Every structure is written in C-alpha cells, then in structure tokens.
Amino acid sequence: MENPAETRWLTPREQQIWRSYMxxxxxxxxxxxxQLKAESGMPVAYYEILVMLSESPGRSLRMTRLAELCNSSRxxxxxxxxxxxxxxxxxxxxxxxxxxxxxxxxxxDAGYDALVRAAPGHVNEVRECLFDALSPEQLxxxxxxxxxxxxxxxxxxx
Amino acid sequence: MENPAETRWLTPREQQIWRSYMxxxxxxxxxxxxQLKAESGMPVAYYEILVMLSESPGRSLRMTRLAELCNSSRxxxxxxxxxxxxxxxxxxxxxxxxxxxxxxxxxxDAGYDALVRAAPGHVNEVRECLFDALSPEQLxxxxxxxxxxxxxxxxxxx
DNA sequence: CTCATTTAGCTGAGCTTTCAACAACCATAA
DNA sequence: TTATGGTTGTTGAAAGCTCAGCTAAATGAG
Numbered sequence: 573m574e575n576p577a578e579t580r581w582l583t584p585r586e587q588q589i590w591r592s593y594m595x596x597x598x599x600x601x602x603x604x605x606x607q608l609k610a611e612s613g614m615p616v617a618y619y620e621i622l623v624m625l626s627e628s629p630g631r632s633l634r635m636t637r638l639a640e641l642c643n644s645s646r647x648x649x650x651x652x653x654x655x656x657x658x659x660x661x662x663x664x665x666x667x668x669x670x671x672x673x674x675x676x677x678x679x680x681d682a683g684y685d686a687l688v689r690a691a692p693g694h695v696n697e698v699r700e701c702l703f704d705a706l707s708p709e710q711l712x713x714x715x716x717x718x719x720x721x722x723x724x725x726x727x728x729x730x
Numbered sequence: 731m732e733n734p735a736e737t738r739w740l741t742p743r744e745q746q747i748w749r750s751y752m753x754x755x756x757x758x759x760x761x762x763x764x765q766l767k768a769e770s771g772m773p774v775a776y777y778e779i780l781v782m783l784s785e786s787p788g789r790s791l792r793m794t795r796l797a798e799l800c801n802s803s804r805x806x807x808x809x810x811x812x813x814x815x816x817x818x819x820x821x822x823x824x825x826x827x828x829x830x831x832x833x834x835x836x837x838x839d840a841g842y843d844a845l846v847r848a849a850p851g852h853v854n855e856v857r858e859c860l861f862d863a864l865s866p867e868q869l870x871x872x873x874x875x876x877x878x879x880x881x882x883x884x885x886x887x888x
Numbered sequence: 889c890t891c892a893t894t895t896a897g898c899t900g901a902g903c904t905t906t907c908a909a910c911a912a913c914c915a916t917a918a
Numbered sequence: 919t920t921a922t923g924g925t926t927g928t929t930g931a932a933a934g935c936t937c938a939g940c941t942a943a944a945t946g947a948g
Binding site for chain 2: 933934935936937938941942943944
C-alpha cells in the first residue's frame with residue numbers, strides 16, 4: 573500500500589464475511605484433501621492431474637496446458653508429475669517433430685486404475701461436504717459467485 | 731466407499747459448480763497469500779495468528795484456543811508459533827498456578843508492529859479481490875453459504 | 889491411592905509447494 | 919546471419935504442512 577493512512581479497513585460486516593468464507597473454504601479443502609490422502613495416498617492436486625489427463629484425447633497433455641487446467645504453476649506441476657512418474661501413474665516424453673522444448677505427460681494404465689479406484693470415495697466426499705449441505709439456490713449462487721471471482725481475479729492478473 | 735457401483739457421480743452441472751468453486755477459492759487464496767508474503771514475508775497462516783492474538787485480552791491466548799480461532803491443527807500452530815517466536819513476534823510461557831500443561835502465546839511489541847505494517851496491504855488486497863469484485867447481494871449469499879458449509883462440516887466432524 | 893484414559897503441547901520425518909535461477913529452444917528483426 | 923527477447927520446462931533450496939508418536943499433566947473410576 574502506497575499510503576497506509578488511506579486504507580479502507582474492513583467493516584465489521586465485511587470482516588465477518590471474509591472470515592466466514594476463509595474458514596469454510598479452508599475446512600472444505602482440508603476435508604477433501606484428507607479423505608483422498610487417507611484412501612488413496614494422493615493429495616488432491618495429484619488427483620486433479622490424473623483427472624485432466626484422463627479426459628484428454630490420448631490421455632495426454634502438454635505440461636503448460638496441463639498446468640493451466642490444474643490451476644497450477646509450471647514448477648509445481650513439474651514436481652508433481654515427477655512424483656506421479658515415480659509412482660508409475662504418468663509417463664513423460666517429448667513431442668515428435670514439433671517444438672523441441674515441449675514435454676507431454678501421458679496417463680499410464682496404472683494411473684488410470686488408480687484414478688478409477690480413488691474416484692468413488694472422492695466423489696462421495698464432495699457430495700457429502702458440498703452438494704448435500706447446500707440448497708439448489710445456494711449452489712446456483714455459489715456458481716455465480718465463483719465465476720465472478722474467477723474472471724475478476726484473472727483480469728487483474730498482475 | 732463401501733460399494734463403488736452405487737456411487738452417485740456428479741452431474742455435469744455439479745462438476746461445473748465444483749470445479750468453478752475450487753478454482754476460484756484456490757486462486758483467491760493464492761493471491762492473498764502471495765501478496766502478504768511478498769510485502770511482509772509472512773504466510774497468511776502466520777498473519778492470522780498475529781491478528782487473533784492482537785484481538786485478545788493481554789494480547790495472549792492459550793495454544794489450543796489459538797488453534798481453534800485460526801482453524802489450525804495444534805501441531806501446525808506449534809510449528810508456526812515456534813517460527814514466529816524465532817522472529818521475535820511472539821513469546822511463549824507457561825501459566826501461573828493453573829494447568830501446568832498449558833502454554834500461552836503472547837504477541838510482542840515487535841509482533842504488533844509487524845502486524846500494523848502488514849495490515850494495510852493485506853486489507854487492500856482482500857478488498858480488491860473480494861469486496862470490489864462481488865455485489866452486495868453476492869456477498870450476502872456468500873456469507874450465508876459459508877456459514878451453512880461451516881456448520882455442516884463441523885457437525886459431520888468424524 | 890492406583891491405574892487407565894484423556895488432554896495439552898511439542899517434535900521429527902517426510903512430503904508438497906514456492907521461489908529464483910537456469911538451460912534449451914523458438915521467434916523476430918535488423 | 920546474429921542479436922534480442924520471450925517461452926518451455928526443470929531443478930535445488932528453503933519453507934510450511936501433515937502425520938504419527940511422544941511426554942507430561944490432568945481427570946475419573948474403582
């Protein structure tokens with residue numbers, strides 16, 4: 573902040589909203605993460621990687637594209653894919669004839685199996701924690717809010 | 731999951747909501763975290779600790795209570811307070827005459843200063859990312875949703 | 889009192905993430 | 919061609935978090 577004296581502090585109401593939101597989203601994230609880790613040994617971030625790959629043609633994607641889809645930095649993805657590769661869930665290779673910097677991650681059969689094994693428990697947890705807890709109206713509102721936030725955040729992207 | 735065959739998968743609409751929500755809350759979290767870290771070298775979790783202490787009588791709290799207020803595990807808090815103590819922002823001591831297991835964390839003057847220095851930039855970021863982005867109706871809805879989620883999540887607490 | 893159970897808090901190991909730096913490659917233009 | 923600048927992906931170090939395990943102290947039942 574340039575000039576702290578001009579800070580527009582949060583009103584009590586705004587503080588209430590902010591803290592409630594943070595608490596809820598952190599708690600939800602923690603629940604989802606813990607369940608997946610307990611049942612399949614993977615953090616959610618890794619699970620998301622497998623999901624995105626499984627939905628892509630050839631079950632493969634370029635690293636940068638995969639990072640975008642997973643809301644991840646390239647560095648983070650690099651480490652994560654390295655770990656998944658060590659588990660035998662993903663394999664990496666270059667691209668034939670194209671950009672020689674490119675690296676492509678591909679879901680292996682073992683990776684697909686791991687995903688199939690993990691999915692039911694994960695979906696169940698998401699359902700219990702989110703969809704069973706909120707009314708249809710609340711879910712619509714949540715979607716609207718989330719989309720608004722997303723576009724606002726990446727328009728500001730600095 | 732007991733029986734994967736009975737999994738109630740997410741509908742396309744539900745997937746849309748879930749992914750949008752996750753993307754938005756992670757992006758927001760990342761922004762807030764990055765700003766605070768860049769400007770004051772602290773992760774948000776540490777900042778929250780300082781805030782909670784600063785709002786408490788005697789600027790001090792028992793560890794367990796502090797953990798609750800910060801939505802943190804006791805272990806996490808222990809590590810965090812150890813780090814803050816090394817920075818000179820917090821001091822720890824036992825409690826006179828009471829439960830001899832108890833430990834009390836207290837905000838130091840240096841800690842208070844750090845908080846005062848960090849607050850404007852942080853508040854500004856929260857305002858830009860959340861309160862400037864959403865309409866009053868959306869904010870009301872978000873609060874309602876967050877409260878619903880919070881109570882649902884800690885009722886299920888298993 | 890004695891024993892078992894629970895609670896408060898800490899610690900170390902292992903894992904994930906962040907950040908800065910880097911190498912390799914592509915693209916563009918003079 | 920040769921600079922120049924941007925992009926892709928990786929790496930290593932540092933930091934934070936999670937988890938299991940631990941000690942010490944409180945609690946409660948017999």
